Amino acid sequence: MKCNGGMQDDSNHKVTSEEDRKYAKEIRTLIRLFGDSINEEELKQKMVHYNGNIELVIKDLVQQSVEKQKQEQRNAVNESNDNSNKSVQKEMEKTEVGETKPGINLQGYCINETCLASKAKLPVWINIGFDTIIFISDKTSFSCPDCKKATVTSIIKAMFYNSEHSICATGDSIPVKDNNYQCSYTIKPELSYELKANKIRQHAKSIEDLRDRSEQAMNSTEIKNL
Numbered sequence: 001m002k003c004n005g006g007m008q009d010d011s012n013h014k015v016t017s018e019e020d021r022k023y024a025k026e027i028r029t030l031i032r033l034f035g036d037s038i039n040e041e042e043l044k045q046k047m048v049h050y051n052g053n054i055e056l057v058i059k060d061l062v063q064q065s066v067e068k069q070k071q072e073q074r075n076a077v078n079e080s081n082d083n084s085n086k087s088v089q090k091e092m093e094k095t096e097v098g099e100t101k102p103g104i105n106l107q108g109y110c111i112n113e114t115c116l117a118s119k120a121k122l123p124v125w126i127n128i129g130f131d132t133i134i135f136i137s138d139k140t141s142f143s144c145p146d147c148k149k150a151t152v153t154s155i156i157k158a159m160f161y162n163s164e165h166s167i168c169a170t171g172d173s174i175p176v177k178d179n180n181y182q183c184s185y186t187i188k189p190e191l192s193y194e195l196k197a198n199k200i201r202q203h204a205k206s207i208e209d210l211r212d213r214s215e216q217a218m219n220s221t222e223i224k225n226l
């Protein structure tokens with residue numbers, strides 16, 4: 001009775017350090033079950049947040065991945081809307097010829113004298129897709145979307161659509177890197193350019209994997225014995 005307060009302080013402190021140890025064990029187990037897809041510091045925070053309820057932590061982790069994937073899907077192009085491959089004559093009514101597609105797109109001028117785009121002095125879009133290319137801006141021979149001949153000899157613009165990409169010109173020591181939905185760059189004459197475009201990494205597979213593993217984890221004896 002006489003040292004009640006002191007004992008309470010002691011026991012409170014004891015509980016905290018026991019919780020710490022308990023979380024450490026659960027965190028170790030979760031990392032073993034889930035692999036490197038989970039960050040230890042993040043796990044520690046979640047364990048504290050959910051008062052050590054491992055089931056809620058696992059659900060939170062799966063939900064987090066699902067949200068991340070939803071965000072990427074919102075950013076992704078709806079390619080099913082991208083089937084407007086109409087005749088060139090109709091496209092001619094616009095101020096540019098061709099269309100942009102996911103990956104690298106280059107805008108340039110065709111020099112084929114019989115080409116309608118060339119006659120109208122309209123810039124044309126060339127779709128490269130997901131690739132790495134090197135070219136000198138005014139010494140190209142890309143295929144024209146209008147006349148289909150390799151007569152697009154100069155490039156004035158590069159546009160990356162829905163891709164992780166980088167662009168680097170001669171003299172630039174550091175390439176410009178980005179992963180935005182749509183990015184345009186002016187291509188200057190007489191320079192050599194290197195362009196790279198990769199598909200934006202999808203998390204779908206890892207989420208499925210995470211769900212499988214969380215189910216296994218929930219039923220595992222390791223978790224049950226915690």
Ligand SMILES: [Zn+2]
Nearest residue numbers: 110115144147
């Ligand atoms: Zn042409």
